[in-house]
Amino acid sequence: MRYRQRPDINETPVEDDLFLVAGDSGDMFHLDQLAMSIWRALAEPASEAELLVLFGAAFPETPADTIRRDLNGALAILLRGDLIEVCD
Amino acid sequence: MAFHAKSERIVLAGPQRGISIEGAQALAPFLFELIPQWPVLPPMVSNAQPADNSVAPADIVVQAEDGHWRISSDHMALSDYSLDAGYMVANTLVGALIAAYVAQDDSLVSIHAAAVRIGDGLVLLLGDNGAGKSTIATVLASRGQRFFADDRLILNMAPSGHSAAPVGISLAVAPKLRLPLPSNADTVYRDFVAEHSVMTWPEMAVLRPGPEQAAGFGEALPLRGLIHLRRRPKAGKPVLTAMRQPAMVRILLEQLFAPHLGQQGELSACVGLAQKVDIWQLGYASAFEAAETVISHFNRGASA
Known part of the structure; x- marks a missing residue:
């Protein structure tokens, strides 16, 4: 299963964080740095396994289980907010 | 105060045109204690007259029925209160x-905040109900700082x-204070409240500071600071710390009101505020010590 950003989301960067406004509902979201990194990575479709490899390389000193747990949590939040969608 | 009983409407000045209120005559004594300086207009300038000579709908409608007051407006969710x-x-x-006032101009928003002039600009105090906005703002006024708002600006x-x-x-909205005053209120503050109280209930007082102490309707000043108040009853001396912009944007999103701009417009306004004005958090236990901290900090900034 691969994920990607939904196209109708407006981005507003503020310092190192990102605020998103969903185009259809107008709902607003504040992404912390991890969620923002995942959001950015999903500008192109990627699976959870691909994201694990990407973030494992970016944070080599962080245990893989920790990365997996944080990644799962952030993906769930992005999916619940309709900020990303399953593309295949 | 003379109203135009024939129309049963009160029309108040807006930035572009009048704002008409229907059915509020019975509330007028309370209303004009709260907004004593808001200019009242003749009904004709409220809305353009429709071509068919029918009466244009009022911007705000107040109804008293079935034991309840109901307020409805295109710019605010319907409210319902007991009679x-x-x-x-x-x-x-x-x-x-x-809400109707700011809806007439895309450059305007309203904010749930207190505001006091310190030095050459306005300092806004933000926080949820009970955070101490009104108390600190009126303490600052009792210390000679020019009062702009205790709740809405x-x-x-x-x-x-x-x-x-x-x-x-x-908008020269009259400040409201919870009673009794804090037990550590000093004589200067108690005298200020006693001198300017115009309506008093056991749990609340409405004040009307004079033109020397408080801004008049339409008086404007650039913002120079936003302070998020965090009341901590067991804290020691007040602590003023710089905030990150994203944290302030989250607070502003709860306190800024501009439905005419849409969600993206409200977010842009919040980001603009956080980026253009110094942003602080103030942890405090005593509103009197907090007021001294604010005066000391922003007066120092003004002379730098």
């Missing part, structure tokens, strides 16, 4: 009036010059 809550209804009506987000700080505009 004995005259003051609360008038206070909500002021909220509806402010209009902001012009686009004053001339792109990099210019947003401007706060007073």
Whole structure:
């Protein structure tokens, strides 16, 4: 299963964080740095396994289980907010 | 005060045209204690007359029926109060009036905040109900700082010059205080409250500071600081710390009101505020010590 950003989301960067406004509902979201990194990575479709490899390389000193747990949590939040969608 | 009974409407000044309120005559005594300086207009300038000579709908409609007051407006969710809550209804009506006011101009927003002039600009105090906005703002006023608002303020987000700080505009809404006053209130503050109280209930007082102490309707000043209040009863001395912009944007999203701009417009206004004005958090236990900290900090900044 691969994920990607939904196209109708407006981005507003503020310092190192990102605020998103969903185009259809107008709902607003504040992404912390991890969620923002995942959001950015999903500008192109990627699976959870691909994201694990990407973030494992970016944070080599962080245990893989920790990365997996944080990644799962952030993906769930992005999916619940309709900020990303399953593309295949 | 003379109203135009034939129309049964009160028409108050807006930035572009009058704001008409229907059915509020019974609330007028409360309403004009809260907004004593808001200019009243003749009904003709409220709305353009429709071509068929029918009466244009009022911007705000107040109805008393079935034991309840109901306030409805295109710019605010419908409110419903019991008939004995005259003051609360008038206070909500002021909220509806402010919403209708900012809806006439895309550069205007309203914000749930207190505001006091310190040095050469306005300092806004933000926080949820009970955070101490009214108390600290009126303590500051009792110390000679010019009072602008204790709860609601209009902001012009686009004053001339792109990099210019947003401007706060007073509507001269009367400040309200919870009673009894804090047990550590000093004589200066107690005298200030006693001198300027115009309505008093066991749990609340409405004040009307004079023109020397408080901004008049339409008086405007650039913003120079936003302070998020965090009341901590067991804290020691007040601590003022710089905030990150994203944290302030989250707070502003809860306190800024501009439904005419849409969600993206509200977010842009919040980001603009956080980026153009110094942003702080103030942890405090005593409103009196907090006021001294604010005066000391922003007066120092003004002379730097």
